[in-house]
Amino acid sequence: MNAVIVHAPCKINLTLDVFGARLDGYHDLESIVVPFTPADEISVKSKPAHTPYHHVTLDCDDSSLPTDEGNLAFRAAIVFLNRFMPNQPQDVTIRLSKKLPCQSDLGGGSSDAAAVLKALHRIFCVDPKELLELGSTIGSDVSLFLIGGPVLMSGRGEKVARLITSLSHIFGVIVKPDIEVPTAKAYALVDALKNRVPGKSTERLCELLRTELSMEKLGVAFNNDFEDAIFQAYPEVAEAYRCVASAGAIRALLCGSGSAVFGLARDYDHATQLVNLLRARFPYVTMATSFKEEL
Ligand code: C5P
Structure with missing residues (x-):
């Protein structure tokens, strides 16, 4: 059994320029985003499943949150396994300890999803570029949490580039x-x-x-x-x-x-x-x- 513990930080948009609505209903943005503590704590364990299908269990200490597809962390595990482990069914257990408040736009849900992807990446070592592409399909903010550090974000949020700055602590x-x-x-x-x-x-x-x-x-x-x-x-x-x-x-x-x-x-x-x-x-x-x- 492989087990990995990851932190899922929140995010602060130091700038957030919002442009007009696009045809798909989303808005183009430009933003400098920095990950911050506090962070949720996530442990991910995986072992080969004895069934022909992947099996994901999510335990969360906040009972108001869904523990199925309604939770981005759960969805992230499913899309990861379907993409990278299609012929090797896995039994994955995620434990999520929430520190970030919901409905605050601190990015907690997206960050949890990115943390699950990072943990599974550490266990199964997949192509980081493909992982980034997959992250952007889960939610607008998932990509920025995968990159980490100060990020220059554009598009609807899925285009991310690491920002090189000597800024150390904020x-x-x-x-x-x-x-x-x-x-x-x-x-x-x-x-x-x-x-x-x-x-x-x-x-x-x-x-x-x-x-x-x-x-x-x-x-x-x-x-x-x-x-x-x-x-x-x-x-x-x-x-x-x-x-x-x-x-x-x-x-x-x-x-x-x-x-x-x-x-x-x-x-x-x-x-x-x-x-x-x-x-x-x-x-x-x-x-x-x-x-x-x-x-
Ligand atoms: O990506 P997420 O699911 O968080 O977006 C929630 C809603 O916010 C979208 O359905 C859309 O109405 C709006 N949104 C937007 N432009 C973005 C990101 C989100 O209009 N760049």
């Missing part, structure tokens, strides 16, 4: 207000904004990251095109943003399409201070640190 706080923002609705709200001009922040931050390492200066270049639309429609998220800013974060930033909000800190001590100041105010508050793990 510290901050993540809060999640007690409200959920459905992703498709978030895109519809952005489309409904009159005279909206998509940002060019990704290009700008890429340029800046070549030379600038001061968090104060980098923070000014952060941007999320969802912010205006989401703050208008969800006052609770706007309030979370104001709280993070007034607690003293260098920069508050909506996480993807929400509802979580990130606060950039100068360093570890500043991040601890932000966590302490915000702890009593929101149902979910955590320290966040940039995370590095290779495929």
Whole structure:
């Protein structure tokens, strides 16, 4: 029996430029994304099955989550086995310990799926390029978690390139207000904004990251095109943003399409201070640190 333990980090989009809707209903994006802790913990075990079919079992410590095809981690195992082990039936057991809140756009579901693919890759050693292609069919954010490190993301999210930067650690706080923002609705709200001009922040931050390492200066270049639309429609998220800013974060930033909000800190001590100041105010508050793990 082979067993592998992997961490499934969350993601923060330091920039998120949203372009118009495409014919397939998706939107083209440009974004600089960084994986962060906290991370879900996943253990994957595999042994040859005594049946002609693959068998996958998912145990999750959060009983509100599905443990079948409705869970991206389960689906990732099935698509991996069908693609790479078509004639060698496997019995796979996944244990998922959730640390990331759902419906926050911190990417937990996609990250769990990517972690399962990474674990199975470590067990069966498949072609990394094919693994990346397979990941993009599971969900828009799976590819970026497979690549890891700071990523330049484009297309609907499936085009990813590792960003070379000397930026080592980023510290901050993540809060999640007690409200959920459905992703498709978030895109519809952005489309409904009159005279909206998509940002060019990704290009700008890429340029800046070549030379600038001061968090104060980098923070000014952060941007999320969802912010205006989401703050208008969800006052609770706007309030979370104001709280993070007034607690003293260098920069508050909506996480993807929400509802979580990130606060950039100068360093570890500043991040601890932000966590302490915000702890009593929101149902979910955590320290966040940039995370590095290779495929
Ligand atoms: O890829 P995912 O399943 O997370 O997307 C959920 C919904 O968000 C899609 O059905 C689509 O309506 C919207 N979306 C989009 N453009 C993207 C990603 C997601 O319009 N690039």
